[in-house]
Amino acid sequence: MKLHAIERGEGPETVVFLHGLFGRARNLGFLQRGAAATFRTLALDLRNHGHSPHGPTSYALMAQDVLETLDDLGIERFAVVGHSMGGKVGMMLALAAPERVTKLLVADIAPARTGHGQREMISKLETLTFPPSLERREGLALLEPITGSRPVAELLLQNIRLGDSPGWSIGFDALSRDIHDIESWPDLQIAPYEGPVLFLRGGASPYVLPEHHDHIRALFPQALIRSLPDAGHWLHVEQPRAFLKEMMEFLQIPAR
Secondary structure (H helix, E strand, C coil): CCCCEEEECCCCCEEEEECCCCCCHHHHHHHHHHHHCCCEEEEECCCCCCCCCCCCCCHHHHHHHHHHHHHHCCCCCEEEEEECHHHHHHHHHHHHCCCCEEEEEEECCCCCCCCCCHHHHHHHHHCCCCCCEECHHHHHHHHHHHHCCHHHHHHHHCCEECEECCEECCCHHHHHHCHHHHHCCCCCCCCCCCCCEEEEEECCCCCCCHHHHHHHHHHCCCEEEEEECCCCCCHHHHCHHHHHHHHHHHHCCCCC
């Protein structure tokens, strides 16, 4: 499956940005613009998100989509920056195609089951009834009681077609059906990825915990695990400049 891509910058090395659940390529625009001063960059809409096609969801399929898209663009080797679900796609890419991934930055996710309420929120969204017409303010009022968070409501709203005959513009049914797999991590019998890896977690987030560290290092022996103090799961939104600094220092490590 060929994915929708936003491309910025030029350079001998390529960096691929992968968003999280209910996100899209443009959500990582601040980081992409920062990296584009040095690298060729691509931010992708993963399947069922943004402007990309819809279909069944698994990490193997999403990783294959990325490879097919990069093949179409003639990109052989690349670094990956992925947040949350996109971080898991990045991990799958590094493990399945280690000869192509030069380095990997995983933002606030572990190779483990990491739910933290997403299934419950999606169950509520499944019951959502759209009115005949919907504008932005009304959409936020509809979503905020379900999400319990204005920022999350704003994130979700970008996935809804506003105006007359509103509805989901993304592959919501596929995401809802496959949420168990999205929240989980496959049991892989696979060689570890030996390249440079940075797990950058939010210091106040529950997604990467000490009990995950051994499994991280079993799959990624060279992994560094660092925290942005006081940041939550949306660490790149809460502390964008601190994230950008960590990201650029890591990306400029010489490729193996």
